[in-house]
Amino acid sequence: MKRFIVLVAMAAALLTACKDPLNTDTLPSYASGEKQGHISYQLLIYSFADSDGDGIGDFNGIRSKLDYLDALGVSAIWLSPAHPADSYHGYDVTDYSALNPKYGTEADFKALLDAAHAKGIKIYMDYVLNHTGKGHPWFAAAKKSESSSYFNWYNISANPAADYAAGKFPTLNGYYPNEWHDITVGDVGYKGRLHFKVDFSGSTKTLTVTESSAPAQSSNTDSSVQMFVWQGYSGKAERMYRSAGEVYEITLDVDSDWGVLIRTSDSTWDNGTKWGAPAGKNVLSFGTPLALSNTDAQDILFGQATRMKYQGAFGSWMPDLNYGSVATAEQSGPFVALAETVDKWIGMGVDGLRLDAVKHIYSNETGTQNPSFLGKWYDRCNASYRKTHSEDFYMVAEVWMGAGQVAPYYKGLPACFEFDFWERLKWVLNQRTGCYFAKDLMGYRRLYAAQRSNAIAATKLTNHDETRAATVLGRDLAKLKQAAAFLMTAEGEPYIYQGEELGYWGKDSDDGGRDELVRTPIVWDRAATSAQKDLGGHIDLTLLTDEISVENQKKDANSLLNTYFHWTQARNRSKALSSGKMSAHAIYNDSNTGLKSIAAWYMTATDGDRALVLHNVGSSAVTLELGGDKLSKQLASLGEVSVSGSTVTLGASSSVVFQQ
């Protein structure tokens, strides 16, 4: 704001004068309605803040840190999936209508919503529409039987290639064998009518099982026959009928979670009376005799189970949902059921959704199906929301592609993440070439606007699936600070990812690291308490230090956190920065490659409020002649900025915003 207004004693200034005006332990605060910057915070429930000391973040923990998020200028929080799930990260949901008990109760969640709303902070839930967890009861029912009403909620087939070719899977565009996973015996057991034939006449005893349409028989009442089919947990041991000599047969309706055994006694297991499959050969093929063993009697499992496969683009633990043809998707079982769960959360006070992996719902990423489907989904949710609200529901989608491929998704949705923002910005900062940035960004926005006039570009640096910004920028604090300044001065609605404001580093699994390493818990204080239990020990301990803690960075005027406080305040308090459209500077633009380190643009709000944004991403100072601009009022600055008459000198990695 006021640093280095007069360029004097620069050498001394370099050593001593980099004090931030926010050198205070008191958090910034906002008056009611003052936060207009549309700044959101992406938060991982499990590793953000733990209120009860069990090492797992929770709703009450988030509620206890709302002052911090408020100070960051945040007006919305995107929560990682809050539903019950089998994994720590929660993207394999097992019940969309409930909350993960690890995170707290519905009352805790409601208390978080109410407390956040009292601070003008909205809450967005993460919704996974592409797939459920393998443990979801819908999938448990679907995989058990083709007659289940849930069977068609997923893509399940005994012959995926042929069924795909026959058009049975409308959400799939391409048959990819590696996306199809076996339904294992343990998954389904068997339900149906089977004929059993036991042959004890030879030295090798055999069991032959065939699928049957003959009438089922009741258990033989002739107690002289000691040969039984045992389905296990139900306790039923059905006595077979002697058909010839030592050959026994029976036709039964089988309903077993695991398979069968053959017994030569219905009262004892002893003396080798239990006959099963030899180890390693326990999956029986219908029609093929299975050699029985009474010394290593493994459960006899039915080949039927392994004939069936299901499709899951993200692996076997996440079966994809099948919404049918997009023309009728809104009538499909999973669409209707999922929408009803959203109604519940809207009723509780949830303000919006972040949609996961939407380009995979219909697996032609660049076709028209996903935008069409998402439009129906948005309209359904918005209609629910509008029953009790006068504004539209918020929804932002993860469409992980370039801007040109993201743009069509705005046909269906108000907001999409802009992955190209970070792709360009990291290049700008690492190549120290800023002159093309504004032109590139404006180009992306024209693509979106062609699809939706009020398209929201959700800008960001990195998320929970990407190598951390700090690692990409070589843990160069000056670059990290400038990344924050770019994010808060560009057109769009920015997201800050948990820990980014603290300079957290780490490589994700795509870069030879681990996903947990980019999901590190927040270290709140010098005692280094943090919610790390769910990360299974996969934590870079060098991150969990006093030095990087919130407590320490609040006190350090030169910390990255204080830089974030500074720039988020500037954005929130400037209409031009918060809601303005970008336009090129007349001199310092993509044509001025002689000063390629300069990124410059105007931000202009609809009411005419206007700001000039200047960034020097170079490693040396640059002096700019700005005779056509007003230089009297700085809204924000970073690094060494000096004004003299109509010139501005920007030191290395320096930024400034002037009110126009």
Ligand code: MG
């Ligand atoms: Mg906890």
